[in-house]
Amino acid sequence: MANPFSIKKSLEGDLSVIALEGFLDAHTAPEFEKAIQSELDAGNYRIIVGCEKLTYISSAGLGVFMGFIEEIREKGGDIKICGLTPKVRQVFEILGFPALYDILDDVPAAVQRFAEVPTREV
């Protein structure tokens, strides 16, 4: 059974961009967790998570966003989320994520938001 999930990392100026692709569930969430942890280990606390190619997310994936957010904001950084497909956006909305995270249309909009609002209160 194919369970495709992949992560591509890049930089936008001093911002780390983590682009997710495929299915983010309880099986693949640890991979996403490692990707965020490696950014924090490198001192990168300004992270954009691109979800243009993310076709599925369950609470295990959402839990990764929640598990790191306080530490990141304590360091003056943030996670900005962008490019949600309608199916994935619905899951974020059911759990009330828009109250907790900046959710933008695309990477340029997320870059812009970092310039305006570098961090938020948890």
Place this chain on the structure above:
Amino acid sequence: MVAFEQTFALNVPSSTGNLALIRDFVTRIGSQAGLDDTEVAKLELAVDEACANVIEHAYEHDATKQVLIRAIFDEETLRIEVVDTGKGFDPNSIPEEDIRRLAAERKTGGLGLRLIKSLMDEVHYDVEPGKKNELRMVKRLRK
């Protein structure tokens, strides 16, 4: 649409690697029962959450254990039953905390259950820890 009840079952080893297989199974059943794409997506996520809970909490990733997913539908309802023999839990013991408070306390638990309740029309539990725990979720086909 058929007038009689049809039952389908999938029995898989308790591993998160099988969640994709479980999702494929319920997605096909949902379509066959006549749900539209939006409702199929809700069903897919609810069953994924229920099975992930069993794999991670009831069986603590013990892949020698089995998770049973039963799907029963007629023209009125689609019922999904997720059955395990592991550690049961009282769903009422998990408070519905505010998402901000969960994040502030670095807690991520209970999100799956919250999703299941909002995605399905009815959710019932029969818990007998170590014997049989059964989570029944219902999707009404005629609204």
